[in-house]
Each structure stands twice: as structure tokens, then as C-alpha cells.
Amino acid sequence: MPESAIIPVLTYPDLNKAIAWLTDTLGFRERWRIGDHRAQLSFDNCTIAITAGSSKSSVALMVRIKDLDNHFAKSQSSGVKIVSPPTDHFYGERQYTIEDPGGHLWTLSETIQDLSPEDWGAASMIDEI
Numbered sequence: 001m002p003e004s005a006i007i008p009v010l011t012y013p014d015l016n017k018a019i020a021w022l023t024d025t026l027g028f029r030e031r032w033r034i035g036d037h038r039a040q041l042s043f044d045n046c047t048i049a050i051t052a053g054s055s056k057s058s059v060a061l062m063v064r065i066k067d068l069d070n071h072f073a074k075s076q077s078s079g080v081k082i083v084s085p086p087t088d089h090f091y092g093e094r095q096y097t098i099e100d101p102g103g104h105l106w107t108l109s110e111t112i113q114d115l116s117p118e119d120w121g122a123a124s125m126i127d128e129i
Contacts, residue, residue, distance in 0.1 A: 004047045007062040009107070015039060015052040022050070030125035032117040060097075060105035068094050068110035088112060091120040 012018035015036050022028040028041040028048070037052045049062065065071055072086050075098055083097040083105060092113035098106050117124045 004045075005064050007047050007049055007064075009049045009051060009060040009062055009105075011051050011053055011060075013052070013054060015050060018050055022048075032122040032124050034122045060107065062095075062107045062109055065108050065110055068096065068108060071108055072096050091115060091117075091122075 010018075015033075015038070019030060019033075019039055019041065022041055023030060028043045031040040031042050031047065033039040038049065040047055040049050068086060072082075075096075076082060081099040083099050084095075086094055086096040088094050092111060092115040093109045094112045095107050095109045098108070100106060
């Protein structure tokens, strides 16, 4: 996971076309890719994630935090709309997702195991930043 504290997550109907446009037009560099459904791109010291598909919100945000379970408990007790509860993922992150009043999705993420993309089935495209 990159050091970025907040990672925008953009949804595109065609991942390959989006990667080509973002790299060719804006100068992003592809960090890694999982098949044709998810990738991470870097620009200077910032990172974005992109996914294939459609979404009611065209932008979601991922926020890196510490002590995810405590954060979740506070969100839950304050009545925040929980989209998905805390879950450990194969790529070394524990995450949960909430929806804000504007319908935007926020995924809170805590690193629980430091893994390289190859450890969980992705292909690295550039060296770590």
C-alpha cells in the first residue's frame, strides 16, 4: 500500500481504456493491476485506484487509518451508514466502507500485513515510490 493517507477510487466502464488515457494524457504511471477489474496508478507521490464497472457515485475515497476496529465502533455508534463491515482482505488490508450524506463511499483501511502485489496475485508495473 502506498504512503498516501487518502486514495481516490475512480470507477470506469473500461479499465484498459482508462489506464491508457490516464497514463498517456495525464502522465500517471501504473503501479499494479489485477486482471481487467482493478489497478493502482501513481502521479509524483500520490496514488489513485481505479476499478471497472459502474457505480452510483463516480468517485469513492480510501482513507488509511490506525485502529480500524475502534474507528468502526465509533462510526457504528454514531449512526453512520455502514456499507460493508470490517473485513480482512488477502492483499493485507483490513477495511470497512461507509456512505456519506452525499452518497459518496469512503473505505477506511488499515494495513495488517505488508505484502507485495505479487504476493496476492497482482502484477507490479513500476518500482515502489
